[in-house]
Amino acid sequence: MRRVCILFGLLIVSCPSSLAQNPNLGTAGAQFLKIPVDAKAAAMGGAVVGLADDASAVFWNPAGIVWVDAHSAQFTHMRWFDQFDVTAAAYAYSLGDAGALAIGIVSFGMDALEVTTETSPNGTGLFFDAQDIAIGVTYARRLTDQFVVGLTGKYVNQRIWNESASGFAFDVGTQYRLPFRNLTIAMSMRHFGPDLKMTGPDLQVDHDVDPQFDNRLVTSSFETEAYPLPLTFEFGVAIDAFENDVTRARIGVDALHPNDNRERMHFGGELGFFDQIFLRGGYKLNHDDELFDLGFGVKASLGELHVGFDYAFSAFDILPDVHMFSAGLRFE
Numbered sequence: 302m303r304r305v306c307i308l309f310g311l312l313i314v315s316c317p318s319s320l321a322q323n324p325n326l327g328t329a330g331a332q333f334l335k336i337p338v339d340a341k342a343a344a345m346g347g348a349v350v351g352l353a354d355d356a357s358a359v360f361w362n363p364a365g366i367v368w369v370d371a372h373s374a375q376f377t378h379m380r381w382f383d384q385f386d387v388t389a390a391a392y393a394y395s396l397g398d399a400g401a402l403a404i405g406i407v408s409f410g411m412d413a414l415e416v417t418t419e420t421s422p423n424g425t426g427l428f429f430d431a432q433d434i435a436i437g438v439t440y441a442r443r444l445t446d447q448f449v450v451g452l453t454g455k456y457v458n459q460r461i462w463n464e465s466a467s468g469f470a471f472d473v474g475t476q477y478r479l480p481f482r483n484l485t486i487a488m489s490m491r492h493f494g495p496d497l498k499m500t501g502p503d504l505q506v507d508h509d510v511d512p513q514f515d516n517r518l519v520t521s522s523f524e525t526e527a528y529p530l531p532l533t534f535e536f537g538v539a540i541d542a543f544e545n546d547v548t549r550a551r552i553g554v555d556a557l558h559p560n561d562n563r564e565r566m567h568f569g570g571e572l573g574f575f576d577q578i579f580l581r582g583g584y585k586l587n588h589d590d591e592l593f594d595l596g597f598g599v600k601a602s603l604g605e606l607h608v609g610f611d612y613a614f615s616a617f618d619i620l621p622d623v624h625m626f627s628a629g630l631r632f633e
Contacts, residue, residue, distance in 0.1 A: 325560060325561050325562075326561065326562055326563075327561060327562075328528070328529065328560075328561050329528065329529050329530060329531040329532070329559075329560055329561035330459070330466075330497060330528035330529070330530070330531075331433070331457055331459060331492070331497065331528075331530050331531060332531060333387075333407065333409035333433045333435075333459075334407070334435060334457070334491070334492050334530065334531055335531050335533070335559075336381060336387055336407075336409070337360075337613075337615075337625070338357075338360050338377050338387065338389035338407055339357040339360060339361070339375065339377055339389070339611075339627055340377060340596060340598075340611035340612055340613040340625040340626055340627035341357070341571075341579075341581065341596070341598055341611040341613070341627060342357065342360075342361060343583075343594060343596065343613040343615060343625050344569075344581035344582065344583060344594050344595060344596025344597070344598075344611070344612070344613035344614070345553060345569025345570065345571060345581050345582070345583040345594065345596075346567045346568055346569040346582075346583020346584050346585050346593075346594045347361075347555065347567045347569070347583065347585065347594075348537065348539075348553035348554055348555040348567035348568055348569035348583060349361050349362075349537075349539075349553055349555075349569065350362045350474070350487040350488070350489050350535050350536070350537030350539075350553070350555050351476060351485035351486065351487035351537040351538055351539030351553055351555075352365075352485070352539045352551060352553050352569075352571075353365030353476075353487075354368035354369070355368070355369060355373045355375065355393065355629065355631060356369065356373040356374055356375040356391040356392055356393040356403060356405075356629070356631075357375045357377075357391055357627075357629070358393070358403075358451075359391050359393070359403045359404075359405035359437060359439045359453060359472075360389065360391065360405060360407070361474075361489065362451065362474035362475075362476065362487055362489040362535075363403075363439045363440075363441055363451030363452060363453040363472050363473065363474045363489070364441050364449045364450050364451035364474040364475050364476045364487070364489075365441070365449075365451070365474070365476060366393040366401045366402075366403045366439060366441050366451060367400065367401050367441045367442060367443055367449040367451065367476075368449075369393045369394070369395050369401055369403075369631070370395060370631075370632070370633040371394075371395050371605075371632040371633060372392075372393070372394055372395070372630070372631070372632040373392070373393045373629070373630070373631045373632070374390075374391070374392045374393075374629060374630045374631075375389075375390065375391045375392075375627060375628075375629045376389070376390050376627065376628050376629070377389040377390070377625065377626065377627040377628075378625075378626055379623060379624060379625040379626065380623075380624070381409075381623060382620050382621050382623065383621045384411065385409060385410065385411050386408075386409075386410050386411070387407070387408070387409050388407075388408045389405070389406065389407045389408070390405070390406050391403060391404065391405040391406075392404055392405075393439075396442075399442065400440060400441055400442025400443070401440070401441050401442070402438070402439065402440055403438070403439040403440075403441075404436075404437070404438055404439070405436075405437045405439065405453075405455075406434070406435070406436045406437075407433075407434065407435045408432070408433070408434050409432070409433040409434070410430070410431065410432045410433070411430055411431050411432075412430070413428040413429065413430040414428065414429060414430070415427070415428050416428065416429055429461070429462035430461075430462070431459075431460060431461040431462070432459075432460050433457075433458065433459045433460070434457075434458050435455050435456065435457045435458075435470075436455060436456050437453045437454065437455030437456075437472070438453065438454055438455070439451055439452070439453040439472075440452055441474075447477055447478050447479065447480075448475070448476070448477050448478075449475065449476050449478075450473075450474070450475045451472075451473070451474050451475075452471065452472070452473050453471060453472035453473075454469065454470075454471055455469065455470050455471070455472070456468075456469055457469070457470055457494070457497070457530070459497065459499075461499075462501075462503065463501045463502050463503045464499045464500065464501030464503055464504065465499065465500065465501055466497040466498055466499045466500070467497070468494055468495055468496075468497050468530075469494055469495075470492050470493060470494030470530055471493045471494060472489065472490065472491045472492065472493070473489070473490050473493075474487065474488065474489035474490070475487060475488050475489075482540050482541040482542070482544070483539075483540065483541045484538075484539070484540045484541075485537075485538070485539045485540070486537075486538055487536070487537045487538070487539070488534075488535065488536050488537075489533075489534075489535045489537075490532070490533070490534050490535075491532070491533050491535070492530040492531050492532050492533060493530070493532055494530050496527035496528055496529050496530070497527065497528055497529075497530065498525055498526070498527040498528075499525040500522075500525070504522045504523045504524075504525070505520060505521070505522045506520075506521055506522065506523065507519070507520060507521070508520075508521040529560065529561075531559060531560065531561055532559070532560040533557060533558070533559045533560070534557070534558045534559075535555055535556070535557045535558075536555065536556050537553060537554060537555035537556070537567075538553070538554050538555075539551065539552065539553040539554075540552055542570075547574060547575060548572060548573060548574055549572075549573045549576070550570065550571070550572050550573075551570065551571045551573075552569070552570050553567075553568070553569045553570070554566070554567070554568055554569075555567040562589075563587055564587065565585060565586060565587045565588060566585070566586040566587065567583065567584075567585050567586070568583060568584045568585075568586070569581070569582070569583035569584075569594075570582055570583070576600065577599065577600050577601065577602075578597070578598075578599055578600075579597060579598040579599070579600070579611075580596075580597055581594075581595065581596045581597065581598065581613075582594065582595050582596075583595075590617050590618045590619055590620055591615060591616070591617055591618075592616040592617060592618055593615075593616050594613060594614065594615050594616070595613070595614045595616075596611065596612050596613035596614060596625075597611070597612055598610065598611040598612070605632055605633045606630065606631075606632055607630070607631040607632075607633070608628075608629070608630055609627075609628070609629040609630075609631070610626075610627070610628050610629075611626070611627040611628075611629070612624070612625070612626055612627075613625040613627075
């Protein structure tokens, strides 16, 4: 227990020293990969690297799907800042002693907008839209009874009108669960992959190599600048702070190091009653605009089938608040 207290203390003490750091702010693209796409996790401030244990773990810590007993499925939808539609789905399947497999997909899109130009500021009659998508396959297994590891390989694509960029990325995660109150020490590294670069037909131009001569125009194209993925290292500790026949309280603390922003700390908690009704809250330290997170969940059991519904509310200072809904199925 002394080591646990020291670990929590180091996490909290190390955070103030990072407040002044702001390296590479806004340099990474594919920001949709950082959007929380699970209402239960979002309501806990995203402090779930050590708590992820169902199909939604593919979005937080791929090692967590090992704790799925048979099947687990998760579906999430929300309107992000009243402007964008975000949909996510995940399915995990237990392979027994061989580990577990899962697939996850995230879609981020916007409504079509009319194209405007300098000569047609009121619109040209043409419309454009944008769509981002990530599809991943996850495998995880136990290395010991207490230590699990997982790996995700995913395809990432971003498109705006006729231009697009695509590539592959990887997530890796671990969880070390101790017998003392399910104390879990976890780590994840997400969105590790090569830089992306936009290409498409609208970047093609007819270029005159030498205007002083009557040359044939050469079909050329503008070359866009490559941008990195939002690589994030995350370390977390989770524990069942209290449990009896009626209630259980779970706490998670995560420390994050993104490649395009300052270090952050996420704090989250969940209070469950009869393993059927859950109240959740979270706070993100050193976040630019998000104030706090709240949510609740309900779960009903029909034999080996468990059906759950979760809701999360994220309050923002300047941007519109976000409401998130998730539904899940789990078989034991």
